Amino acid sequence: MPDVVRRLRATGELGRIRLSWEGEAYHPLVDHYAIYASVDGADEALLAQTVYATFVHSGLGGRARSVRYRIVTVDAAGRRSRPSSAVTGTSVESVAVSGAPIATVGSFDHKSLELALAPNGYAQFPTRFPNDVDFTHGVHAPGTDWAYLHPGPADAWAGRKAHRFTLRFGLDAVPAADPWLAIWLIDTHATNPGTVTIALNGTPVRDVALEKGATRGSLEGDATLPGTVLKPSYVELALPRAALAPGENTLTIDKPAGSWHAYDAIGIFTHP
Amino acid sequence: MIPLERRSFLALTGVSTAAVVLGTGHPAAAGYDGKVPPAPFTLGVASGSPLPDGVVLWTRLAPEPLAADGHGGMPRRPYTVHYEVADDAAFRRVVARGQALASPELAHTVHVEVRGLRSNREYFYRFRAGGEISPVGRTRTAPGPRDTPTELRFATASCQAWYHGHFTAYEHMATEDLDVLFFLGDYIYEYAINANNLWRQGVPMPAPEHNTETVTLSQYRLRYSLFKTDPNLQAIHAHVPWLVTTDDHEVQNNYADEWSETGITPADFLRRRAVAYRAFYEHLPLRAVSLPDGPSMALYQRLGWGRLAEFTMLDNRQYRDTYPAGVVTDNSPERHNPDRTILGAQQERWLYEGIARTRATWNLLSTGVVMAQIDRDTGPGELYSNDMWDGFPANRDRLFAALQRSSATPVVLSGDIHRHVAAELKTDWRDPDSATLGVELVGGSIGSDGDGAETDSFGPLWLGNPHVKLYNARRGYLTGRLTPTELTSEFKTVPYVTRPGALVTTAARFVTEAGRPALNREV
Known part of the structure; x- marks a missing residue:
């Protein structure tokens, strides 16, 4: 009989729970691990089959979800192990859920489809956005004015240069606490995802190295489809309220290094 | 790496117990007769790796070849499969018979290593399981090592994306008089199959379990099953023995050893490589020495066609270095690192030893990716694809040095690019007048990329x-006719594949003289 996996662990992150385990891979040869999950107390169901010893249960959305997992090992002859002992993980809640929106572009839904040029029109970027994206909240529309793909200097099709995406938004008054920025990505480049530099009204906020994706988000836009290879990732961080002012404020996202990333949504929220 | 000769011996003498029991013709296969589900030979028969005294015979029991769990609709128990080899297609003169075990561990495939046959002869073979009889296959043995046959007729094939078109090329190839077929990689593709890429007209959309990138053993098995349901692929397998190697899509696009372009960690990727190699072994007529052990598969091998030709089958994926500077196409200084290897140190040593030893007139080297230098910058700059041999110029230089020390005329056979290309292999790529040390014949795809154009x-x-x-x-x-004095190569094309029924054309014919390699175009 195939071995039961050991040391099953679950680590909650924003929108996803990372699983890892240990187990003999080759003798007997593992066909796959069948991962069973019970989400928020619902009935246990087959979640996924993978040959890897890791799995990212993604697409959990912005709410905190509690998931109980067990794994069955299936070998090359079709024999099944008894289930592993269970482990429970809880995903981290997004400010897109817990906060109140100040300005948002697109829906936080693991899809790029509502954004401009989505899901695969990146080749039109240089002609449709010759001066990059400059989006004013309340004036512009995501479907025409915020490109789904943010090119980087590694992208020949976008002129091999740094591109800036700008989000302008209005404030009646500076909030009492630091607001939070949420950038959800449906995918990034697999080997060269690069970094983004975030600034608020010209004040540098942070440089963020993006996670490696699957290099598919330039071509397809729905990370909720079964069997999708897209690898969503998330950037959420506090914006210094000292850099804000009443009236129009300007958030800039520069891409000084790497290839493209593909947006799901972007938003600024008051922190609860 | 143990040389093939020694590894075959070990397997045959029972050192590799698992390999012998698992479908390779050992007496331990007896005693598992019983009721077999009806019509189990849905994926045809095949033969491969011809030696002077034997050949590998392959089949699989799969009454429901597209069963989603990858087990072909077979119960989870072993079955005895009987085989017969005969001089004639009617099996009046049976010269060998025996049995092998089809087990669920290997998806009920069998790989019978028949020995004791006569050299340089045509044979016919078939299988029986329970009361079910398989289709008949034709195969042949190689000439003896000291014989000089008057000719060798071969074909090459690669890149058979089932979903991109019909295998009309195989339909025509199966009417040719062939001794061997060299398969040069991309037998399957790992991509999800759905409305975006199903260009093959007249077939139903495959079930949802095909609409995912292959990762598990079940998924890879299912992918082989789907492709092998094609009648023209079955016909060419039944027509001629194959020698096979892989390229990248048997595992994942552009992979290099344990490196994946989609960011999978090496530890996880090796698990995937292990199941991908297992499914490859299961579905092709390979010897037991190639049964993978975990993520390792002994695939590269050397065979011969008497004194006429040596066949060197290379593995250009399993041991290769990753991109020199992290990108596919460049001309980085790192490209020229003398340590870079596409074959790995062991395979390189084995290769150069073989090249030094051969007494054949021709050396046919099969490799998945293009070997000739191809500058991709049409202007004054230089750009190279690091996924091909161009990513490993130092390895290519070492190989060319070894080939120049040999009297055999090198002919490189490759695929990967879905285009017919013929190239002269130069001692100095920058000087068109420099000596040509061999020729490379890149065969276009069987199906990948759909109809194409001139x-x-x-x-x-x-x-x-x-x-x-x-x-x-x-x-x-591509077809080739090799004699002691010349190679005639013909590039065959079909005008479309998304619909069946296209006629075949000879797009180009070249003659290459032994000892004076060049591409002399006739058509």
Whole structure:
């Protein structure tokens, strides 16, 4: 009989729970691990089959979800192990859920489809956005004015240069606490995802190295489809309220290094 | 790496117990007769790796070849499969018979290593399981090591994306008089199959379990099953023994050893490589020495056709270095690192020893990716694809040095690019007048990329390299007729594949003289 996996662990992150385990891979040869999950107390169901010893249960959305997992090992002859002992993980809640929106572009839904040029029109970027994206909240529309793909200097099709995406938004008054920025990505480049530099009204906020994706988000836009290879990732961080002012404020996202990333949504929220 | 000769011996003497029991013709296969589900030979028969005294015979029991769990609709128990080899297609003169075990561990495939046959002869074979009889296959043995046959007729094939088109090329190839077929990689593709890429007309959309990138053993098995349901693929397997190697899509696009372009960690990727290699072994007529152990598969091998030709089957994926500077196409200084290898140190040593030893007139080297230098910058700059041999110029230089010390005339057979290309292999790529040490014949795809055209936007790039003598962007295959004095190579094309029924054309014919390699175009 195939071995039961050991040391099953679950680590909650924003929108996803990372699983890892240990187990003999080759003798007997593992066909796959069948991962069973019970989400928020619902009935246990087959979640996924993978040959890897890791799995990212993604697409959990912005709410905190509690998931109980067990794994069955299936070998090359079709024999099944008894289930592993269970482990429970809880995903981290997004400010897109817990906060109140100040300005948002697109829906936080693991899809790029509502954004401009989505899901695969990146080749039109240089002609449709010759001066990059400059989006004013309340004036512009995501479907025409915020490109789904943010090119980087590694992208020949976008002129091999740094591109800036700008989000302008209005404030009646500076909030009492630091607001939070949420950038959800449906995918990034697999080997060269690069970094983004975030600034608020010209004040540098942070440089963020993006996670490696699957290099598919330039071509397809729905990370909720079964069997999708897209690898969503998330950037959420506090914006210094000292850099804000009443009236129009300007958030800039520069891409000084790497290839493209593909947006799901972007938003600024008051922190609860 | 143990040389093939020694590894075969070990397997046959029972050292590798698992391999012998698992479908390779050992007496331990007896005693598992019983009721077999009806019509289990849905995926045909095949033969491969011909030696002077034997050949590998393959089949699989799969009454429901597209059962989603990858087990072909077979109960989870072993079955005895009986085989017969005969001089004639009617099996009046049976010269060998025996049995092998079809077990669920290997998806009820069998790989019978028949020995004791006579050299340089045609044979016919078939299988029986329970009361079920398989289709008949034709195969042949190689000439003896000291014989000099008057000719060898071969074909090459690669890149058979089932979903992109019909295998009309195989339909025509199966009418040719062939001794061996060299398969040069991309037998399957790992991509999800759905409305975006199903260009093959007249077939139903495969079930949802095919609409996912293959990762598990079940998924890879299912992918082989789907492709092997094609009647023309079954016909060409039954027509001629195959020698096979892989390229990248048997595992994942552009992979290099344990490196994946989609960011999978090496530890996880090796688990995937293990199941991908297992499914490859299961579905092709390979010897037991190639049964993978975990993520390792002994695939590279050397066979011969008497004194006429040596066959060197290379593995250009399992041991290769990753991109020199992290990108596919560049001309980085790191490309020229003398340590870079596409074959790995062991395979390189084995290769150069073989080249030094051979007494054959011709050396046919099979490799998945293009070996000739192809500068992809049509202007004054230089750009190279690091996924091909161009990513490993130091390895290519070492190989060329070894080939220049040998009296055998090198002929490199490759695929990967879905285009017919013929190139002269130069001692100095920058000097068109420098000596030509061999020729490379790149066979176009069987199905990948759909209908194609006589040429396309990449044509000027390839033909901009003066040693490239042919570029054709149609689907098709290559045939070669090798004699002690010359090689006649023909590039065959079909005008379309998304619909069945296309006729075949000879797009180009070249003659290459032994000892004076060049591409002399006749057609």
